[in-house]
Amino acid sequence: GAGVSQSPSNKVTEKGKDVELRCDPISGHTALYWYRQSLGQGLEFLIYFQGNSAPDKSGLPSDRFSAERTGGSVSTLTIQRTQQEDSAVYLCASTRRQGSAEAFFGQGTRLTVV
Amino acid sequence: GENVEQHPSTLSVQEGDSAVIKCTYSDSASNYFPWYKQELGKRPQLIIDIRSNVGEKKDQRIAVTLNKTAKHFSLHITETQPEDSAVYFCAASNRGTGGFKTIFGAGTRLFVKA
Numbered sequence: 001g002a003g004v005s006q007s008p009s010n011k012v013t014e015k016g017k018d019v020e021l022r023c024d025p026i027s028g029h030t031a032l033y034w035y036r037q038s039l040g041q042g043l044e045f046l047i048y049f050q051g052n053s054a055p056d057k058s059g060l061p062s063d064r065f066s067a068e069r070t071g072g073s074v075s076t077l078t079i080q081r082t083q084q085e086d087s088a089v090y091l092c093a094s095t096r097r098q099g100s101a102e103a104f105f106g107q108g109t110r111l112t113v114v
Numbered sequence: 115g116e117n118v119e120q121h122p123s124t125l126s127v128q129e130g131d132s133a134v135i136k137c138t139y140s141d142s143a144s145n146y147f148p149w150y151k152q153e154l155g156k157r158p159q160l161i162i163d164i165r166s167n168v169g170e171k172k173d174q175r176i177a178v179t180l181n182k183t184a185k186h187f188s189l190h191i192t193e194t195q196p197e198d199s200a201v202y203f204c205a206a207s208n209r210g211t212g213g214f215k216t217i218f219g220a221g222t223r224l225f226v227k228a
Contacts, residue, residue, distance in 0.1 A: 020172065042120075043158075043203060044220035057216070091157065095216060101146045101207040103216050105157040 002026075006092050006106035013082055013113055021077040021109045027096030032075050033103065034067060035091045043091065049075060082113045116141040120219030130169045130228050133194050134169050137204035138186040144206040147180060147187045152201045152221075161202075162189070166199045 005024040013019050024034050034046040045059040050071045060066070064082075069075040079086055089110050093103040117140045127133050139147075150161035164171045164178045164187065172180050175194075180187040187206075191198055201223050205215040 033216065035218070040223070042123075042201075044174075045218065048215060050215075090134045095157075095207075101216060102148060102160045102163065103150070103158075103205070105159070107157050 004094055004106035006090075006094055006109050008109060009107060011112070013111070014032050015113055016081055016082060018078065018080045019028055019082055019111065021078070021079075021090050022090030023075045023094075023106055025073065025075070026051070026096075026104055027073075028094050029094035029104070030072065031095040032069060033095075034075070034077050035093065036061075036088045037089045037091055037108070046077070046090075068111070076082045079111075082111075084113045087113045093112045116206070116215075116217045117218040118204060118217045120204050120222055122222060124223045124225075125195050125218065126225040126227065129194060129196060131194055133191045133198070133226075134225055135189045135202055135204065135224075136186060137140075137206075137219050138184075139206035139217070140185070141206060141208060141217070142185065143208040144185075145161065147178070148205050148216075149178060149189050150203040150205065150206065150218075154200070158201075158203055170228070179225040191224075194224075196226050196228050199224055199226045 009023045032049040035043040047067045048056045051072050063078045067077045089108040092106045094112045120137045145166040150158035151161045152158040175192045190192045201218045203221045204219040205216050
């Protein structure tokens with residue numbers, strides 16, 4: 001596609017439910033990142049994929065969070081048993097393997113846990 | 115692990131004044147340093163970048179400087195305007211065998227007062 005696409009754009013869920021957030025990176029981009037941004041705050045690194053493997057999962061806040069990437073393309077971030085503190089905007093970004101390392105961001109998924 | 119520190123977290127300037135945001139990085143292998151601007155409710159977008167073989171780069175009212183020895187880099191905005199108000203993120207990136215890995219600073223919220 002023309003840009004990084006995330007879905008859904010907004011998600012309201014009840015506390016305790018599981019949610020899946022999807023990121024579709026720019027075609028050909030090998031690196032994919034997930035970040036969390038709470039209201040008015042900076043970018044909190046969650047996980048980084050190079051191809052289908054995740055060499056750095058150090059940012060995942062708890063074992064309720066997991067992510068996978070298949071086919072070197074689409075990635076899903078899963079949050080199990082959601083808590084109110086999980087409410088934030090979840091941003092995905094991708095970068096090319098060759099050439100510029102510019103990160104292209106999706107529009108984000110705004111997650112609200114009620 | 116790799117880390118990027120960014121200061122200040124909040125910066126308020128009068129229209130027409132200059133604004134300076136500073137970042138330090140820990141990974142000496144970093145060789146690409148982009149800056150992103152995130153306007154309210156929008157995704158971060160690249161505004162300027164600098165590579166490790168260059169000490170300074172300018173683009174109209176924006177300039178970046180890099181000191182590889184000290185592992186710090188800065189963003190300078192001159193003649194600030196209200197539309198410069200946004201959150202600015204620095205980042206440090208290095209190219210591994212599989213592609214680029216990018217670490218972001220926590221962000222600086224810039225307010226330009228008219």
